Amino acid sequence: MDCIDCKAKSCRKGGKTRICEINKEKTISEYKNEENQKIVQNAAILVDNGRAGTLSRIQELLEFIRLMKYQKIGLAYCYGLENLVSQLLPVFRKTGAEVVPVSCTFGGLLQDEVNQESRIHNVSCNPLSQAEKLNQEKVELTIVIGLCLGHDILLNRYLKSDVTTLLVKDRTVSHDVMKGISKLFLELNRQ
Numbered sequence: 537m538d539c540i541d542c543k544a545k546s547c548r549k550g551g552k553t554r555i556c557e558i559n560k561e562k563t564i565s566e567y568k569n570e571e572n573q574k575i576v577q578n579a580a581i582l583v584d585n586g587r588a589g590t591l592s593r594i595q596e597l598l599e600f601i602r603l604m605k606y607q608k609i610g611l612a613y614c615y616g617l618e619n620l621v622s623q624l625l626p627v628f629r630k631t632g633a634e635v636v637p638v639s640c641t642f643g644g645l646l647q648d649e650v651n652q653e654s655r656i657h658n659v660s661c662n663p664l665s666q667a668e669k670l671n672q673e674k675v676e677l678t679i680v681i682g683l684c685l686g687h688d689i690l691l692n693r694y695l696k697s698d699v700t701t702l703l704v705k706d707r708t709v710s711h712d713v714m715k716g717i718s719k720l721f722l723e724l725n726r727q
């Protein structure tokens with residue numbers, strides 16, 4: 537049994553079943569860590585007291601940056617979305633934070649240098665250098681904007697800052713992942 541199969545949904549009423557035992561004391565003590573409390577409390581401000589569903593994700597993100605008092609934030613963006621990122625830069629700067637945009641092709645490595653199986657001599661996405669640059673800059677929060685699947689995983693693996701994703705790349709549906717899922721369901725229903 538897993539959470540989808542579970543009929544009891546006891547967790548929804550503060551309970552549990554035999555498969556969802558947790559170490560409650562340890563978990564609550566982790567939440568009490570000052571840094572975690574800061575995130576939990578500021579995240580709650582965005583949705584509690586009837587605010588859930590009233591802010592778009594970008595509005596939430598801008599308010600969260602202010603609430604967290606981040607002094608320096610990084611934008612780990614896909615070069616294909618550079619126009620959008622240029623337009624967003626002043627918006628992020630209005631939060632008062634210093635903003636460091638770093639392109640996915642930072643460092644200019646080629647595909648056959650990054651991928652041992654590749655014979656393609658074109659510029660490559662380079663999430664390791666993107667992360668290294670953001671780490672050197674000591675950004676406190678990295679905002680991921682449109683990175684390719686896989687490159688985003690490596691970036692997350694190497695980053696030392698807090699990380700949140702604003703936009704997931706899906707070229708087939710203007711980066712609207714829900715539309716991609718709906719298209720998949722339609723195709724599956726036709727089979």
Ligand code: SF4
Nearest residue numbers: 539542545546547556
């Ligand atoms: S009660 Fe436990 S198993 Fe059931 S949905 Fe909640 S967490 Fe999952």
